[in-house]
Amino acid sequence: MTILETRKLNKHFGGLHVTGNVDFTLQTGEMHCLIGPNGAGKSTFFRLILGEHQPDSGQILFADEDITRAKPFQRIRKGISVKFQVPGIFKELSTRQNLVIALQHHVPAGDLTEEVDRLLEFLKLSQDHTQLAGNLSHGQKQWLEIGMAIALKPRLLLLDEPTAGMTPDETHATGEMLHRLNAEGMTVLAVEHDMAFVRQIAHRVTVLHLGKVFAQGSINEITADPRVAKIYLGEVHA
Numbered sequence: 001m002t003i004l005e006t007r008k009l010n011k012h013f014g015g016l017h018v019t020g021n022v023d024f025t026l027q028t029g030e031m032h033c034l035i036g037p038n039g040a041g042k043s044t045f046f047r048l049i050l051g052e053h054q055p056d057s058g059q060i061l062f063a064d065e066d067i068t069r070a071k072p073f074q075r076i077r078k079g080i081s082v083k084f085q086v087p088g089i090f091k092e093l094s095t096r097q098n099l100v101i102a103l104q105h106h107v108p109a110g111d112l113t114e115e116v117d118r119l120l121e122f123l124k125l126s127q128d129h130t131q132l133a134g135n136l137s138h139g140q141k142q143w144l145e146i147g148m149a150i151a152l153k154p155r156l157l158l159l160d161e162p163t164a165g166m167t168p169d170e171t172h173a174t175g176e177m178l179h180r181l182n183a184e185g186m187t188v189l190a191v192e193h194d195m196a197f198v199r200q201i202a203h204r205v206t207v208l209h210l211g212k213v214f215a216q217g218s219i220n221e222i223t224a225d226p227r228v229a230k231i232y233l234g235e236v237h238a
């Protein structure tokens, strides 16, 4: 079953076509990575899915429902959640308080202690639960924001370079976390540059180049494709 589909999605900023006729399909339960050189249009594609940008033309369907004109908060309610590259955490609050805030959006009343403890353990942050979020390490901040994104129990989790700035061990642990979430039924779409991480998590990979779908396939197919290597070297143009 398809959870997300874009049909001939277009977006331009002035004369710059950043998303060009993108047809993209994500299957329910899939872990999918979006790769491509800087400026390929990956973040813009995410912002179109989230409703932060409006497309000039084309359609976005989530679980077969047309959400092209839905407001961002409506998309969140339908089950789309995001973690952007720069952690959007409350630095002056504790790790625990950050998770409580995220959960309150989902569970308006009641004792959240058990759920917060479960999330802290999942995120490897139990020992740091009283620590101010601003004092966590870079990797821990990224995990905390993943926790805030999954507190909403989304059906689709979007991650924009989730491992940027992480150590190799933190990156690997992040991959394991995503595998656990995926085993529980969460579909994951991640923009990522770290190919070892892409190999660790992705069932399928889409390469964006100059706002268009350039290639799609398994990580082995993508890394063996000489055309893909060339776009990273700047040898393939529009």
Ligand SMILES: Nc1ncnc2c1ncn2[C@@H]1O[C@H](COP(=O)(O)OP(=O)(O)OP(=O)(O)O)[C@@H](O)[C@H]1O
Pocket (backbone or CB within 6 Å): 013, 016, 018, 036, 037, 038, 039, 040, 041, 042, 043, 044, 045
């Ligand atoms: N709001 C905007 N107004 C004008 N141009 C924009 C805007 N947002 C993005 N762009 C341009 O669109 C192009 C694609 O940007 P985008 O951030 O989507 O690429 P990306 O693939 O995510 O790049 P990176 O890997 O560097 O994050 C770039 O040339 C960028 O300068």
